[in-house]
Structures are given as C-alpha cells and as structure tokens.
Amino acid sequence: MLLDAYITLGIFALTIIGLIVLQKRPVAVFGATLVALIACDLVTKNQLLTSIANPGLITLILLMLCSLALEKTRLLRVIASKTIVDSYYSTWFRLFGITTFFSSILNNTAVVATLLSPIRNNPHHFASKLLLPLSYASILGGTLTLIGTSTNLIINSMYIEASGQSLSFFSFTAVGAILVLCCGVVMFFCNRMLPSIEQNKATSEGYFIDAKVSVDSQLVGYSVEVNGLRHLESLFLVEIVRAGRLISPVSPSEIIHPSDRLIFCGDITKLLQLGQFSGLEIFAEKTGTINSNLTEVVIRQESLLVGRTLKTTGFRALFDxxxxxxxxxxxxxxxxxxxxxxxxxxxxxxxxxxxxxxRTNINKNFLTLSGVEPESRINGWKACFCVGGFLTTIVMAAIGVLDLLEGLILLLGGLLFTRCLTTNEIVRRFPVDIWLVVSSAILLSNALVNSGVVEFIGNFIGQFNGPQYIYTAFILVYLITWVMTEFVTNNAAAALMFPIGYTVALGFGVDVLPFVMAVAFAASGSFISPYGYQTNLMVFNAGNYRLNDFIKVGLPISVVYALVVLIFVPVFFPF
Structure with missing residues (x-):
C-alpha cells in the first residue's frame, strides 16, 4: 500500500512537471498519466470505464457538439453587426453585455471568433481598444452558469465522480454575477491603458500572399510598373524572392524574371485579382479550390506545426x-x-x-475563425430549429424540467436527423483532447484514493482544524490553481487541482463546495497571460498586442477577481 502511494504521488508530480515543461502538449502529458496509472495497476477496470463515461464529461462533450450547429447560423453574426456604433462607450457597453450573456450559454471561443472580424475591421474605433475587453468579457460570462465554460463542466464531471451528485445550472451564478459587475467596472476604467494601435493595411489586412512567376509568364521581361503590379486594389507588392535573394523594397522599374516569387501584402478578400495575370501561380493554386472554400484559422499553441515550416510538415497531405x-x-x-x-x-x-x-486533426492544430464553406451555413427553418432547440434545452434544464444530459442527447439526435449537423462535422470537431484530459484526471483522483494518499493527506490536515487554517488553505488552493491556469491552461489546471481541493476539504472535515468553487473560478481567471486561455490567444494576435498590454490591464482585473472569489465564495458556500 505504501509503495502504491509513493508511485501515485510520483505520477502526480510528474504530471505537473510535464504540464509546465510541455505547455503546448497537455494532451500528451495526460495520456502518459493514463497509461502509467493502468500500467502500475493503480486503478481498476471499472474505474477506467466509469471515468471515460462520466455523466458530467459526456454532458460537456454533447454541449460542445450541439454548439457546432449554432456556429453555423447567422445568430451571432447578426448581433455582431448591431454591436459597433459611432460612440466608443456605447460600443463598449454593448460589446460587454452581449459577450457576457452569450458566453454564459454558448462556447465562448465561438462567441469571440464571431465578433473578432467585425471589431478588427470596424471604421469607428481602434480594434485594440475593444478586442482585449472582448476576451475578458467572454471569460467573465463563462463564470455565470454551469455550461458557460468547459472549466465549469470539467469541475462538475469530477464532482459527480467524487460525490455522486451534480452541481446545479445556477451554482456559479451568484458569485459569477458579482465577478461580472466588479471586474467589468475595473475593465471600464482600465480602458485608458489599452494601446491605440492603428489598424493599417500592413496590420489589420496584413496577410502575406506568395505567388510564383512561371517560366512562360507574360510578366517576364517587363517591369513592375508596366505589368500593372503597383495598381492592385488593397494588395501591395512588398518584396521579390529571386534565386534565394530578397529584393525589398520593390522598385517600380524592377524587371520580372522567370521563377520569381512575388510576395504581396494586403486584403485577402482581394486575392482573386492576381488571377488576371497570366503565369502567376498562387502558392495554393494546385488544390483547385482557390476560388472558394477559403477558411481563416489561427495556429494553436500545441499545434505540431509550431517551430516548423509549411514545406517540412507536409501540410497538404496532413490537412487536405x-x-x-x-x-x-x-x-x-x-x-x-x-x-x-x-x-x-x-x-x-x-x-x-x-x-x-x-480530417480529425483540424481542431487539434487550428482554431477556425471564419470562412466556413457556403453549403455548411444554416438558414431558414433549420436555423430556427437549431437556435430554438438549443435555447429550449438549456432553459428546461435550468428550471429542472429536463435533465441536461438527456436533453442534449435528444437535441443532437434532432440536429443529425435534420442534417443541421453531419457525422463528418462531429468526427472532425469531436473534442478528444478534453475527453482524454478529464478522463485521465478523474482516474488520477481514483488512484489517489486507492493508494491511501487522500486518507493520509486528510489525517495530516485534520491536525490543523482551526478556522484560520481552513481559510488559509482555501486561499492557497485558489492561488495555486490560478498560477497553474496562467502557465498550463485552464482545463488542465482545473482537472489537476480538483482532487487537491477536494481532499483538503475532507481533511478539514468541512463542506467541499467552497474548495470546489475556488478551483473552478481560479481556473477561469486567466487575464495576465495570452496563452492561458484560447480567447486571449485569439485577440493577442488580432489586436497586435504585446505581453505588457495583458499585464497592465489583466493584473488589476486578476486582483479584483481574486478578492471577489475569496470573499464571496465562503458567503454563498459556507465552510
């Protein structure tokens, strides 16, 4: 038994170290944890199966899949078009209200992705004054309900496994509402610290397009000026790559040679202008889909592409x-x-x-922002069914008329039957990474119990049963979870810290809910690092921010966020 305890603690420690060292590969770390637990016979076969089929985890998966249909409707796009007005403050309040509300019932990554483009290209305000508030508002909105963020649902799945009961739909709402109010006020007064970055054509529309001049091109032998390459709408010839040599800036009198690579910068929507030039082949032309099916994505932190070139990764073969x-x-x-x-x-x-x-590897490497193929849009009665069915399911679950898990199963069946969703879409967007992370974390919790680690920690903590020790432990659980969130992402921090918080509460002999809520809220409190939460990474690039911008605005919000949680969680969930 003692040997099992040491092995379990070793696996737990190595998991934390792995998450810190391999920040871009949390799935691989938790996968190794799962294999180690099974190989060392620290969990039973029944525990393995129940962790994989945990009701809370299944609910999370179903919710994410059903949300895919909503992403294909015009709901959020119509709302986005009404958000930005001439007045900055009016725009800010509309954006904050809309984002927090929809993030409380929808995947907040989808909400941010939908609003990203209208904000980035708006003619009235600096995008950098709105994009960071957009991300922060989506995070705060996620704290309002059980389904507002994957973090809450992960915590709920582990709570179900540990206690046999589920958190309610509105368990997070009281504290979440105070967070939205208090942090929203701080965000508003921190607006002056946001940079005013001019979204000129080199930044907001600064896509770089690579086009190759064929040997028999009619451009060969004539200058840039004569060929009309300086008179394109919203596209600019910024450099020429010739036989390994870079020519920049490009003179109007520069003569075009065979096999030159012309590098344009500008508005990607004007790409098809290049088709008017004979013998000018765009980098992706060979796919035969250059006239349609253009999709905008952002590279995930854990993507296998990071640190490699497109040529060495075999991009076309990997992703078609x-x-x-x-x-x-x-x-x-x-x-x-x-x-x-x-x-x-x-x-x-x-x-x-x-x-x-x-392809099943798309969601693992990219966050899709826009450009979904036209045939995949949902309009008419299908759109009404998607929106109405989703909202009806959520409302009925919230008032206790229908179990959320059962409702989502029925809704997903309806979406498939009406072809609002296809099996290919479900396979491609299936969140295998979240399933593996949560299942492994639940199994690790079981191993901590089986090996006697939980009992040992409980007995040790039981020696310190004074009220001052309880609240100190509560603060420490929050702070450790928050630090892990900023370093190893929110979902991994929640999954790893839940068993610690739960065990600490048992050791003190108090209600576990305050510690459970501390982990849940701390895991959602990523405001300082652009890499702690997906929406932060998205706006980090779109707004051309620097890390210092996140620190200046995010630090005061993090302080207020922490104070609200540490003060009000014990009020609504007494020890």
Whole structure:
C-alpha cells in the first residue's frame, strides 16, 4: 500500500512537471498519466470505464457538439453587426453585455471568433481598444452558469465522480454575477491603458500572399510598373524572392524574371485579382479550390506545426488544404511562404479540399475563425430549429424540467436527423483532447484514493482544524490553481487541482463546495497571460498586442477577481 502511494504521488508530480515543461502538449502529458496509472495497476477496470463515461464529461462533450450547429447560423453574426456604433462607450457597453450573456450559454471561443472580424475591421474605433475587453468579457460570462465554460463542466464531471451528485445550472451564478459587475467596472476604467494601435493595411489586412512567376509568364521581361503590379486594389507588392535573394523594397522599374516569387501584402478578400495575370501561380493554386472554400484559422499553441515550416510538415497531405496567406502579430513575414517558420497564434488562410472537413486533426492544430464553406451555413427553418432547440434545452434544464444530459442527447439526435449537423462535422470537431484530459484526471483522483494518499493527506490536515487554517488553505488552493491556469491552461489546471481541493476539504472535515468553487473560478481567471486561455490567444494576435498590454490591464482585473472569489465564495458556500 505504501509503495502504491509513493508511485501515485510520483505520477502526480510528474504530471505537473510535464504540464509546465510541455505547455503546448497537455494532451500528451495526460495520456502518459493514463497509461502509467493502468500500467502500475493503480486503478481498476471499472474505474477506467466509469471515468471515460462520466455523466458530467459526456454532458460537456454533447454541449460542445450541439454548439457546432449554432456556429453555423447567422445568430451571432447578426448581433455582431448591431454591436459597433459611432460612440466608443456605447460600443463598449454593448460589446460587454452581449459577450457576457452569450458566453454564459454558448462556447465562448465561438462567441469571440464571431465578433473578432467585425471589431478588427470596424471604421469607428481602434480594434485594440475593444478586442482585449472582448476576451475578458467572454471569460467573465463563462463564470455565470454551469455550461458557460468547459472549466465549469470539467469541475462538475469530477464532482459527480467524487460525490455522486451534480452541481446545479445556477451554482456559479451568484458569485459569477458579482465577478461580472466588479471586474467589468475595473475593465471600464482600465480602458485608458489599452494601446491605440492603428489598424493599417500592413496590420489589420496584413496577410502575406506568395505567388510564383512561371517560366512562360507574360510578366517576364517587363517591369513592375508596366505589368500593372503597383495598381492592385488593397494588395501591395512588398518584396521579390529571386534565386534565394530578397529584393525589398520593390522598385517600380524592377524587371520580372522567370521563377520569381512575388510576395504581396494586403486584403485577402482581394486575392482573386492576381488571377488576371497570366503565369502567376498562387502558392495554393494546385488544390483547385482557390476560388472558394477559403477558411481563416489561427495556429494553436500545441499545434505540431509550431517551430516548423509549411514545406517540412507536409501540410497538404496532413490537412487536405494549402496555405494561401499568412499574418503574424502585425509583423512583416518575409520570404517564401513555404519557408516561413510557423508560430503559435499565426493567422493562416487555407484553401481547403474536399477531405478537409473529415480530417480529425483540424481542431487539434487550428482554431477556425471564419470562412466556413457556403453549403455548411444554416438558414431558414433549420436555423430556427437549431437556435430554438438549443435555447429550449438549456432553459428546461435550468428550471429542472429536463435533465441536461438527456436533453442534449435528444437535441443532437434532432440536429443529425435534420442534417443541421453531419457525422463528418462531429468526427472532425469531436473534442478528444478534453475527453482524454478529464478522463485521465478523474482516474488520477481514483488512484489517489486507492493508494491511501487522500486518507493520509486528510489525517495530516485534520491536525490543523482551526478556522484560520481552513481559510488559509482555501486561499492557497485558489492561488495555486490560478498560477497553474496562467502557465498550463485552464482545463488542465482545473482537472489537476480538483482532487487537491477536494481532499483538503475532507481533511478539514468541512463542506467541499467552497474548495470546489475556488478551483473552478481560479481556473477561469486567466487575464495576465495570452496563452492561458484560447480567447486571449485569439485577440493577442488580432489586436497586435504585446505581453505588457495583458499585464497592465489583466493584473488589476486578476486582483479584483481574486478578492471577489475569496470573499464571496465562503458567503454563498459556507465552510
């Protein structure tokens, strides 16, 4: 028994170390944890099966799948078009209210992705004055309900496994509402610290497009000026790559040579202008889909593309797509597109093939922002069914008329039957990473119990049963979870810290809910790091922010957020 305890603690410690060292690969770390627990015989077969089929985890998966249909409707796009007005303060309040509300019932990544483009291209205000508040509002909105964020649902799935009962739909609402109010006030007064970054054509529309001059092109032998390459609408010839040599800036009198690579910068929607030039082949032209099916994505932090070039990764074979253009943090990406080293947060425009939708690795490497194929849009009665069915399911679950898990199963069946969703879409967007992380974390909790670690910690903590020790432990659980969130992402922090918080509460012999809520809220409180939460990474690039911008605005919000949680969680959930 003692040996099992040491092995379990060793696996737990190595999991934390792995998450810190391999921040971009939390799925691999938790996968290794799962294999180690099974290999060391620290869990039973029944515990393995129940962790995989945990009701809370299944609810989370179903909710994410049903949300895919809503992303295909015009609901959020119509709302986005009504958000931005001439007055900055009016726009700010509309944006904050709409984002927090929809983030409380929808996937907040989808909410941010929908609002990202209208904000970035709005003619009235600096996008950098709105994009960071957009991300923060989506995080705060997620704290309002059980389904507002995957973090809450992960905590609920582990709570079900540990206690046999579920948190209610509105368990988070009281504290979440205070967080929205208090942090919203701080955000409003911190607006002056947001940078005013001019979204000029080199940044907001700064996609870099690589086009190759064929040997028999009619451009060969004539200058840039004569060929009309300086008179394109919203596209600018910024450099020429010739035999490994970079020519920049490009003179109007520069003569075009065979096999030159012409690097344009500008508005990706004007891409098809290049088709008017004979013998000018865009990097992705060979896919045959350059005239349609353009999709804008952002590179995930854990993507296998990070640190590699498009040429060395075999991009086309991996995703059945080709990169048409790239943009990075407002930086100038130089050289041939195939030789650019990819970074996390890079924006890519892809020309996708027919097999793209069925690839299971898309969601693991990209966050899709826009450009879904026209045939996948949902209009008419199907859109009404998607929106009405989703809202009806959520409302009935919230008032206790229908179990959320059962309601989502019925809704998903209806979406498939009406072809609002297809099996290919479900397979491609299925959140295998979240399933593996949560299942492994639940199994690790079981191992801690089986090996006697939980009992040992409980007995040790039981020696310190004074009220001052309880609240101190409560604060420490919150702070450790918050630090892990900023370093290893919210879902991993929640999954890993839940068993610690739960065990600490048992050791003190108090109600576990205050500690459970401390972990849940701390895991959602990522405001300082652009990499702690997906929406932060999305706006980090779109707004051309620096890390210092997140620290200046996020630090005071994090302090207020922590104070609200530490003060009001014990009020609504007494020890």
């Amino acid at each position: 797509a080709a990169v048409v253009a790239i943009r990075r943090d407002g930086e100038r990406v130089s050289g041939k597109l195939g030789d650019v080293v990819i970074r996390s947060g890079d924006f890519l425009v892809l020309a996708v093939g027919g097999d793209y939708k069925s």
